[in-house]
Amino acid sequence: IPALTASFFTSRRSIHGRIVRVVESNNNSTPGTVDHTEKPIVCLIRHSSPMGRLLNRSAFNVLHRASPAAAVGKQVEDDNLLQIEIAGLMEAPHYLASAHVEQPGDWLNRLAKHRVPVKCELLARRVKLQPTSNRLKDALPEMHDTHNRVEENRIPEDQIAVCRMRYRPPYSDGTSIVGGILQQLFRTDVASALVRNGRASVLPSGMYISDEQEQKSSLASPSFERRVTVDASTRLSDLRKDATYLEKLGIEEFEAVKDSKGMWADPNVRESRKDLVDEAQFEKTATTLQKIWRWARG
Numbered sequence: 184i185p186a187l188t189a190s191f192f193t194s195r196r197s198i199h200g201r202i203v204r205v206v207e208s209n210n211n212s213t214p215g216t217v218d219h220t221e222k223p224i225v226c227l228i229r230h231s232s233p234m235g236r237l238l239n240r241s242a243f244n245v246l247h248r249a250s251p252a253a254a255v256g257k258q259v260e261d262d263n264l265l266q267i268e269i270a271g272l273m274e275a276p277h278y279l280a281s282a283h284v285e286q287p288g289d290w291l292n293r294l295a296k297h298r299v300p301v302k303c304e305l306l307a308r309r310v311k312l313q314p315t316s317n318r319l320k321d322a323l324p325e326m327h328d329t330h331n332r333v334e335e336n337r338i339p340e341d342q343i344a345v346c347r348m349r350y351r352p353p354y355s356d357g358t359s360i361v362g363g364i365l366q367q368l369f370r371t372d373v374a375s376a377l378v379r380n381g382r383a384s385v386l387p388s389g390m391y392i393s394d395e396q397e398q399k400s401s402l403a404s405p406s407f408e409r410r411v412t413v414d415a416s417t418r419l420s421d422l423r424k425d426a427t428y429l430e431k432l433g434i435e436e437f438e439a440v441k442d443s444k445g446m447w448a449d450p451n452v453r454e455s456r457k458d459l460v461d462e463a464q465f466e467k468t469a470t471t472l473q474k475i476w477r478w479a480r481g
Contacts, residue, residue: 184265184308184342192305192344192414195421199302200228202295202350203264205288208274221392222274224383225343226291227264228301266343270306270390271429272374272383278449287446290382294350294373302370303346307391307415311341311408343410345391347428348373379435381445390425391415441467 190196206225280286349370377383386392391412416422439447440463446452453460469477 184344187305187308187344189414192307193416195304195306195416197302197304198230198265199300200230200265201298201300202291203227203229203298204295205291206266207288221386221388223268223343223392224272224274224291224377225266225268226295226348228267228303229264229298231300267303267348268309268343268345268392269374269377269383270345270347271386271425271432272377273386273392275381275383275446276452276455278446278452280445280448284448285380285445287382290380291373291377299350299352301348301350301373303344303348305344305346307345307412309343309345309391309410309412311410345412345415374432375435378432379439379444381439381443381447384446385429385432385436389429437463437466 204227206227208222275287278287349372351370374383378385388395392410394411437459439445440453440456440459443453447460465473465477
């Protein structure tokens with residue numbers, strides 16, 4: 184990520200790669216309670232060259248194992264992977280799932296297991312503040328605010344790229360032959376697939392984890408590594424696209440609540456978002472007359 188200049192993000196260019204691993208977060212929530220802290224979903228991606236994008240999964244695995252980095256140990260190998268944060272989402276709170284259904288985190292880990300190819304649209308990057316300073320201007324003196332550019336020769340090494348991620352599902356994921364073919368022709372938005380199945384939540388603060396939330400987390404836990412968002416586009420057209428995208432995710436989350444999918448089947452999660460659940464329940468069970476009466480009352 185440090186090798187990418189600010190223009191890659193402000194112009195929202197795309198990079199290609201394969202999901203290698205999902206970064207597990209530390210979930211310290213007490214059983215029976217629901218933690219709605221904004222925790223990002225981060226994947227490790229192996230970048231693919233134009234020729235590398237033509238490789239199938241088996242050929243990719245052979246080259247992956249034969250790479251010089253892999254030969255000298257896992258830590259060095261991890262250093263050569265890109266940290267990608269999925270835009271507009273936060274990790275689902277801890278929830279209980281029945282034994283016969285998909286477990287929390289299974290779906291995204293399955294993509295990583297199959298080394299699924301992805302296309303990542305670069306939206307912004309999140310950089311770590313220096314541990315000796317809580318002030319942005321001290322840690323990154325070349326910045327004026329949290330969405331301005333960082334001088335390209337003074338960029339911190341530990342960075343996460345915030346992206347819209349799209350993938351082509353394995354052919355077997357198709358519900359039919361035609362559906363499988365369409366899935367191979369057109370990429371699927373990862374965030375959309377997560378939200379509409381109750382695997383993640385829409386981020387209240389927008390496309391990126393808010394800097395205010397990062398500050399609160401750092402105050403609550405001394406070991407927390409606080410980050411700030413930089414190099415995000417400020418063009419009006421891009422902001423409108425982001426608003427439309429978040430609205431679409433919100434609609435899909437609402438449908439997941441109505442159908443009790445994923446985390447929304449857990450009574451504790453539903454109770455913690457009672458306002459949203461009540462609205463979804465009304466939309467699902469109310470008669471047409473009740474909806475008209477409610478609309479008339481404003």
